[in-house]
Amino acid sequence: MSVTIKDIAKLAGVSHTTVSRALNDSPLINPETKERIKAIAGSMNYTPNYSARSLVLDRSYNLGLFFTTLHTGTSAGFLYEAIKGVNDVIKDDYNLIVRGIDDYKSFHKVNRKNFDGIIVMSQSESDQSFIEYASDKEIPLVVLNRPVESVQVMNFVPDDQSGAYRLTEYLVQQGHRHIAIIEGKKGFKSTQARRDGYCEALRKHGISVPETYFVSGNYDLESGHAAMSKLLELPDRPTAVFCCNDDMALGAVKAVTERGLSVPEDISVAGFDDHLFSAFMSPALTTVRRPIEELSRAGAEKLLKFIETKHSEKSVVLFHTELVIRDSVKSL
Amino acid sequence: MSVTIKDIAKLAGVSHTTVSRALNDSPLINPETKERIKAIAGSMNYTPNYSARSLVLDRSYNLGLFFTTLHTGTSAGFLYEAIKGVNDVIKDDYNLIVRGIDDYKSFHKVNRKNFDGIIVMSQSESDQSFIEYASDKEIPLVVLNRPVESVQVMNFVPDDQSGAYRLTEYLVQQGHRHIAIIEGKKGFKSTQARRDGYCEALRKHGISVPETYFVSGNYDLESGHAAMSKLLELPDRPTAVFCCNDDMALGAVKAVTERGLSVPEDISVAGFDDHLFSAFMSPALTTVRRPIEELSRAGAEKLLKFIETKHSEKSVVLFHTELVIRDSVKSL
DNA sequence: CATAGAAATGCACACGTTAACAATGCTATT
DNA sequence: AATAGCATTGTTAACGTGTGCATTTCTATG
Known part of the structure; x- marks a missing residue:
């Protein structure tokens, strides 16, 4: 026909x-x-007919963009920026296939025949088996967002730890000594990195905080709200709270205003990520910018180049994170 | 090998x-x-080898999820919910390909050989040519979010107009008579529908507003902020503002608080969409819920069924929108 | 015991494309 | 004028899978 x-x-x-x-x-x-x-x-x-061409050329014209999950833990802004970044780069002759790793029952169908290359937006070490699988199958592979040690891959990651460090240091410089942290989803690498940066800064400045200042969250709005509610109940309420992403910061601010208190007068709040909405919160959120779109773009470019030339250095590249000072932190 | x-x-x-x-x-x-x-x-x-199988069976195992654009006009939450909804439904044996229609220079590569089916998240009439093209090529096709008349397709749309009507009516019932509107992106069908619902409600209640109460936006945060700034400068400042989506509402609230005013004490604000973050704004946003995830899920299910059975009614199905009352509107 | 028919398997081709090799005609060099 | 070599085109096979038809073997029926 x-x-x-x-x-x-x-x-x-x-x-x-x-x-x-x-x-x-x-x-x-x-x-x-x-x-x-x-x-x-x-x-x-x-x-x-691409199927025919694929068959003989042994290329699928498919590029995979894989997330740890499309459910809780992946915020809308994160997904959006990643897709946009990758999509801007890939030429007209690639299909971009989006998928959550945890949606696979078996990785069976992931192989060189079906994917010319794969970009993993990795958030958790639970992706490890997938990454190793793909690497083992010799599928051209770029891992973004999380450092990978066990396998040699092209690896682009934002420097979360130093971002968290600088943010926490900034809080200290503003006179805060009682600084709490609302942590990210358990098991996510970023959770650890941000916590580490926070702890490092406190240690450096000789500040110690009670255990109750470590509250767990899971990167979504509700958890930020719940965590802040706990903190506000504390007898020795913190003067500033570092929320490990902006979504949780929004939820946290909500918890504050609900009680008739206000940010930053009664308590300071800082976030992480610098999502689109963060500048438009009331008050505008002080946070750390993670260049997800740039990272995705760079990752896609690297992948395409590798597919063409079959050559590249497989090493970790750190992307700079940047402290963004706005109005949600008060100077004491 | x-x-x-x-x-x-x-x-x-x-x-x-x-x-x-x-x-x-x-x-x-x-x-x-x-x-x-x-x-x-x-x-x-x-x-x-899927290429080989595709070749002989004349099926690609690809499903396309197309947005009007991946740039301005498509909010992160919208993209997120749509992908999540579709992804939850499609079986393991389909690839979900995500793309912005405006990224295509030519639709050349969009055909039955490359796509077993297509879901169009249509926001603008600029998609019309794409939809007609796909329909012409006899690719199984579901259009979501926007009613399509020129071609017979499976068509699921949220009832934006009646949602906007009910919301506006609610504002009136709360005693507001000076109600402004911050409109969506020009050329988007939803912009028209929401405006129509707004106007209809005002007319029904015999309320007329000055032309200056119609401010254009483009569905993003900045435009909401800019539009509200204009409104606040007006000599006859409105008592309530209907923002045509939640993103703009967030931007609008920001413009209010920046001036030392507050929502809803000094001015009431309402949104549209009910994104995840809306409940966590301060104050929590009164808005209209659009069931995008459900819509996407239903669309995907319909498409799969059609691909299997080659049979279905091609007609418009309206999805109910729901007024969500929170704290951003004051009773006068 | 002959045979019809069912059950199980194989042969050969098709799908649409690319590419190694062969073939042809032409030009330039000796 | 013979020939080497280039430019251009054609022949043919290959990629991995599915399927119509032929073939073989076995079982049941008369």
Whole structure:
């Protein structure tokens, strides 16, 4: 039913090979016939059958963008920026396939035949088996957002720890000594890194905080709200709270205002990520910017280059995170 | 390099035809040999080559999820919910390909060979050409979010107009008579529908507002902020503002608090969409819930059923929108 | 015992594309 | 004029899978 190169060949009075070569701009073909064939193809509205091409070329034209999960733990802004970044880079001739790793019962269908390359937006060490699997199958692979040690891969990660360090240090510089932390989802690497940065800064400045200042969350709005509610009940209420992402910070601010208190007058709040909405919160959120879109773009570019040249350094590249000072932290 | 059915055949001492049939659970095959072959396939770690299968079966195993754009106009929450909804439904044997329609230079590569089915999250009439193209190519097609008249397609849309009507009516019932609107992106169908619902409610209650109460936005945070800033400068400042989505509402609230005013004491604000963060704004946002995730899920289910059975009613199905009353509107 | 028919398997081709190799005609060099 | 070599095109096979039809073997029926 649909047009094939053989149909074109018949009409042009040449062999289908010649058509194939002409359409692929082979230098073997006489420029005139090439033009003629292209014209015919155009007029017949020809589109190549990618399955056939894939079969013989052993390429799928599929690129996978995998997240740890599409459920709790992955915020909307994170997903959005990642897709946008990757999508901006990949050429017209790749399909971008989006998927949560935890949606796979078996990785069976993930192989070189089905994916020309894979980008993993890794948030948790639970992805490890997937990453190792893909690496083992020799699928071109870029891992973003989380450092991977066990396997050699192209690896781009934002420097969460130093971001958290600088933010916490900033809180200290503003005169805060009672600084609590609302942590991210358990098991996520970023959770650990941000906590480490926080602890490091406190230690450096000789500040110690009670255990009750460590409250767990899971990166979503509700958990931020719940965690802050706990903190506000404390007899020795903190003067500042570092929320490990902006979503939780929004929830936390809510918990404060609900009690008739206000940010930053009664308590200071800081976040992490710098999502789109953070600048528009009331008060505008002091946070740490993580360049997710840039990271995704860089990752996609690297992957494409690797697919083309089959060559690249497999090492961890740290992306700079940046302290963004706004209005949610009071100077004491 | 990778295992094929012929390799299995050799090992099992049968023809590759038998292997193919066995793995596809054909009733033609002796149950015992079938089991034996399956065992061998498993031990050899066989995965079918989808390109080859696609070629002969004329199916791509690709499902497309297309947005009007991945840039301004599509909010993170919208993208997130849509992907989540669709992803929850599609079986393990489909690839979900995500893409912005405005990223295509030519629709060339969109055809039945490359897509078993397409879901269009349509926000603008600019998608019309794409929808007609896909429909013309006889690709199984579901259009979500925006009613389509020119072509017969499966079409699921939230009832934005009546949602906006009820919300506006609610504002009136709370005693507001000076109600402004911050509109959505020009050219988007939803912009029109929400405006219509707003106007209808005002008319019904015999309220007229000055032209200056219609301020244009484009569904993003900045535009909400800018629009509200304008409104606040007005000599006859409105007592309530209907923002055509939650993102703009957040931006609008920001503009209010920046001026030392507060919501809802000095001015009431309402939104539209009910994104995840809306309940956690301060104050919690009164808005209209649009069941995007459910819509996406329903759309995906419908599409899969159609692909299987080749049969379905092509008509518009309205999804109910729901007024969500929170704390951002004051009773006068 | 002959035979019809069912059950199980194999043969051969098709899907649409690319590419190694062969073939042809032409030009330039000796 | 013979030939080497280039430019251009065609022949043919290959990629891995599914399926119509033929073939073989076995069972049941008369």
